[in-house]
Amino acid sequence: xxxxxxxxxxxxxxxxxxxMSERARQALEVARVKRAAGESGDFxxxxxxxxxxxxxxxxxxxxxxNDTVALLFREIMSACLALQQPLKVAYLGPEGTFTEAAAxxxxxxxxxxQPLATIDHVFRDxxxxxxxxxxxxxxxxxxxxxxxxxxxxxxxPLQIIGEVELVIHQNLLSNEQERDAIxxxxxxxxxxxxxxxxxxxxxxxxxxIVVSSTAEAARMASETPATAAIASDVAAERYGLNVLxxxxxxxxxxxxxxxxxxxxxxxxxxxxxxxxxxxxxNQPGGLYRLLExxxxxxxxxxxxxxxxxxQGMWEYVFFVDLLGHVDDEPxxxxxxxxxQQASLLKVLGSYPRAAR
Numbered sequence: 001x002x003x004x005x006x007x008x009x010x011x012x013x014x015x016x017x018x019x020m021s022e023r024a025r026q027a028l029e030v031a032r033v034k035r036a037a038g039e040s041g042d043f044x045x046x047x048x049x050x051x052x053x054x055x056x057x058x059x060x061x062x063x064x065x066n067d068t069v070a071l072l073f074r075e076i077m078s079a080c081l082a083l084q085q086p087l088k089v090a091y092l093g094p095e096g097t098f099t100e101a102a103a104x105x106x107x108x109x110x111x112x113x114q115p116l117a118t119i120d121h122v123f124r125d126x127x128x129x130x131x132x133x134x135x136x137x138x139x140x141x142x143x144x145x146x147x148x149x150x151x152x153x154x155x156x157p158l159q160i161i162g163e164v165e166l167v168i169h170q171n172l173l174s175n176e177q178e179r180d181a182i183x184x185x186x187x188x189x190x191x192x193x194x195x196x197x198x199x200x201x202x203x204x205x206x207x208x209i210v211v212s213s214t215a216e217a218a219r220m221a222s223e224t225p226a227t228a229a230i231a232s233d234v235a236a237e238r239y240g241l242n243v244l245x246x247x248x249x250x251x252x253x254x255x256x257x258x259x260x261x262x263x264x265x266x267x268x269x270x271x272x273x274x275x276x277x278x279x280x281x282n283q284p285g286g287l288y289r290l291l292e293x294x295x296x297x298x299x300x301x302x303x304x305x306x307x308x309x310x311q312g313m314w315e316y317v318f319f320v321d322l323l324g325h326v327d328d329e330p331x332x333x334x335x336x337x338x339x340q341q342a343s344l345l346k347v348l349g350s351y352p353r354a355a356r
Contacts, residue, residue, distance in 0.1 A: 020076060027080035043084045044107075044132070046162045047266035049077060050352035054271070070355055078108020090114040090122045090131035096215035096235040102164040102258040103135040117212065119148050123156050126261055133262040135164070141255045143193040145305050149259065150319050153277065153348055160275050160349030162260035170195050170249045172203075173218055173241035174228035182206050182244075186217035187230035190256075191249075195230055198248040203228075257354070268325035269352045273302070276335075279309060279317040279344040287318065293337035294322065297330040317344060325350040 031043060056073055057066040064072075081087065089107050092099040093115020103113060114131050116122050122134040136152075139145045170191050174182060184207045185199070192199070192208055199208065206228075211217050215238070217229035222239040229241070236243050266272075280286045294301050303321040324331040326347060339345050 023076065024080050024083055028083055031084040042264060044081060044087055045266070046260070046264070046352055047269050049074075050162075050269050050271075050355070052077070053355060054269075074105075075108045075110075078110035080110075081108075082110035087111045087133065088114055088131045089133050089135060090116050090125040091135040092116065092119055092122060092137065092213065094213060094215045094219070096218060096232065096238045097213050098166060098168055098232060098256060099135055099137055099258060100215075101232070101234065102137075102166050102256075105166065106135065106162060106164045106258075106260055107133070119146075119152060123152050123158065123261065126158055126263075127156060133161070133260055134158075135258050135260055137190075137256055138259045139257045139303075140168070140190055140194065141253060142249070142251045143190050146190075147307065150305060150307055153319075153346075154317070156261075157263075158261045159263065159265055160259050160351050161262045161264045161266055162351050163273065163354045164258040164260065165354040166256050166258065168194070168249065168254045168256050169232070169247045170214075170230050170254070171233055171236060171243050172228050172245040172248055173231055173236045173239075174221055174244050175241060176226065176228070176244070177242065179203065179228075179244050181226055182228045183226040184209055184224075185228050185230060186211050186220045188212065188214050188217065191230040194249045194251065194254055197250045198245075202245070202248075260351075265349070266351050268327050268350070271353050272323075272325040272328075272350055273353050274322045274324060274326055274331055274350040275319070275348040276322070277317050277319050277344065277346045277348060278338060278342050279315075280342050282315055289341050290318070290338055291320075293334040293341075297334040297337075299324055299330050299334045319348075323353075 053070050053073060057069055060066055060069050087107055089103050089111045091103040091113060095115050100113060116125060119136050122136050125131040126134040136149045137146045138149045176182060182203060185203060186209050189210045191214055214231035215235050218231040218235035218239045218241060221227045221229035222241055233243060278290055280290055300323040301320060302323055305319045306316045309315040309317045322331060326332060
C-alpha cells in the first residue's frame with residue numbers, strides 16, 4: 001500500500017514538473033511577443049499577479065491553506081518572471097531585515113535584492129532606474145507611521161504600486177546563553193517601541209542602543225560580548241545567534257505594512273487602495289470640506305495621517321488611504337470634488353490591496 005502511494009506521488013511530481021516547465025515556456029513566449037511588438041519593460045504586473053493569486057485562492061479545494069497556495073504560486077510566478085527579466089528590487093537593508101522579508105513576500109526569491117542603508121537611498125535608486133522597484137516600511141500596528149517614508153513622497157515622482165503586510169515577531173538574540181548576562185541591547189527604534197513593556201519587565205537595567213536596522217543590531221550583537229539584539233529569527237540564523245526569548249513583542253498582533261514603489265500605474269483589480277496627499281489653507285472646517293466628498297460618494301477612507309507641510313508654521317498636509325481605484329467612478333467623482341477645495345492634491349498611487 002505505501003509503495004503504491006509513493007508511486008502515485010512520484011507520478012504527480014512528474015506532472016507538476018512538466019506543467020511548471022510548460023508555464024515557464026509560456027512566460028518566455030509572452031516576453032517574445034511583447035518585444036516583437038516593441039513593448040519594453042513592465043513584465044511585472046502587480047494587478048495581474050494579484051488577480052491570479054486571488055482566483056487561485058478562491059478555487060482552492062484544500063487541504064492546503066490559501067496562504068500556502070499563494071506562497072507556492074508566487075514563487076512559480078517569480079521564477080518565470082526571472083526568465084523574462086530579472087527584477088532588481090531595492091529595500092531597506094542590510095540583509096536579514098523585515099523589509100527584505102516583505103520584498104520576498106511580494107516578489108518571490110526570483111528577484112535580485114539590493115539592500116540599501118536608508119529609505120531615501122531606496123527612493124533614489126528606483127528614481128534613477130538602478131532598481132526596478134523598491135520596498136519601504138510605512139506603518140506598524142503598534143508604533144504607528146514611519147514618517148520618513150511619507151515625507152519622501154512629497155518630492156518623489158514614484159508611484160505606490162503595491163503593499164505588503166507582514167506579521168512581525170521580535171526575538172531577543174545573543175551569543176550569551178543566559179539573559180542575565182546581557183548589559184546592552186541593540187535594535188532599531190521601532191522594535192524598541194514594540195517591545196517596551198517586555199524590556200521593562202525582563203531587562204530593566206540593560207542599556208538600549210538604537211541602530212539603523214534589526215539586521216545591523218544582530219550583526220553588532222554577534223561581535224560584542226554581553227549584548228543582545230531585538231531582531232527576527234532569520235537574523236539569528238544569518239549571524240549565528242541564540243534565540244534567548246522568542247515573540248517578545250508587546251502586542252498580540254504586531255503587523256508592519258510596507259509599500260512597493262515604482263513607475264507603473266496598476267489597473268483596477270476590484271480590490272484596490274488609493275493613496276493621496278492633500279492640503280488646503282488653514283481655515284475653520286477646512287479638513288472637513290476636503291474629506292466630505294468621500295462620504296457623499298460612498299468612498300471608505302481607511303487611514304489618515306498629518307505631517308508638517310514645511311511651507312509655513314502650523315500648516316499640514318494629510319496622507320489619506322481610500323478603498324478603491326482612481327478609475328472607479330465613486331473615487332473619480334470624489335477626487336474631482338476634492339480638487340476644487342484643495343491647495344494640494346497628489347495621487348500617490350492606486351494598487352492592489354495586500355493579500356492577507
